């Protein structure tokens with residue numbers, strides 16, 4: 001039986017792994033489908049303390065994993081299919097196999113929010129993508145007009161990154177003010193290759209019949225007027241949805257699916273703790289996820305000490 005199972009290997013999960021490993025609890029750390037979490041899809045992280053020159057997102061989580069493994073964490077490329085938190089020890093179905101655990105730390109993060117259009121779904125990976133870092137350099141996007149949807153830090157970061165490849169980057173936002181941090185918003189609006197399209201929503205991605213992206217149909221939210229913006233790629237950056245589906249009914253969460261901690265990082269089930277973007281819709285930073293991962297680990301350690309004592 002495992003003393004600690006950590007679900008997720010983003011900043012929260014890997015920090016929890018480091019702390020529980022250093023407490024000699026030999027945590028089993030399950031990666032899920034996206035090892036390293038969303039940070040691995042970021043380019044340069046400029047706001048993680050200790051890196052004045054910035055640090056590549058992938059490199060940051062890789063270093064965190066190495067550090068946790070150095071103290072005995074066991075990272076396994078595996079996905080949790082189901083959980084039974086009604087009995088002790090807890091039962092987890094991991095790639096079809098049962099794993100038993102005295103404590104569980106949920107650090108399952110969040111995934112990309114979709115626009116919810118049929119045409120978006122039909123053209124996913126055929127010009128529609130959710131990650132500029134992953135796909136921006138593909139030949140199909142080179143020297144082409146590109147579209148980024150969203151007005152937050154992610155959208156701005158994607159738009160700036162894509163100016164390396166695209167002929168022009170249209171930033172389509174549903175309001176007339178960016179939600180992004182001031183520094184990122186200023187950088188974005190000062191970039192001559194980025195053309196904002198304000199107060200506009202994408203109503204259709206074209207062209208499903210051709211089986212590739214040729215443009216987007218855009219509606220002005222004030223006038224209702226529609227027009228087509230030609231482009232070869234659509235990069236959707238409109239926020240995230242917490243990866244908490246498997247805990248529905250077992251763990252208390254809000255309407256959007258964010259897990260609600262009850263005391264510190266403990267959930268409504270004693271022995272189950274939570275950290276990072278799956279429970280945080282406010283801060284959602286690498287450093288806050290890491291801090292919450294640390295807190296969850298310390299609480300798990302104390303809980304286990306209580307079971308023994």
Ligand code: NAP
Nearest residue numbers: 047150151152153154155157174175179237238239283284
């Ligand atoms: P976000 O801050 O939640 O922004 C999402 C954007 O998408 C908002 O502008 C929102 O519009 C828009 N949006 C949401 N749903 C939409 C829909 N259905 N259709 C059209 N537009 C929609 O998400 P994020 O940019 O991914 O950032 C998440 C967190 O990570 C933030 O805390 C951010 O600071 C952080 N982050 C930091 C960095 C960095 O520091 N380098 C990089 C990336 C992310 P409204 O503005 O109208 O709500």
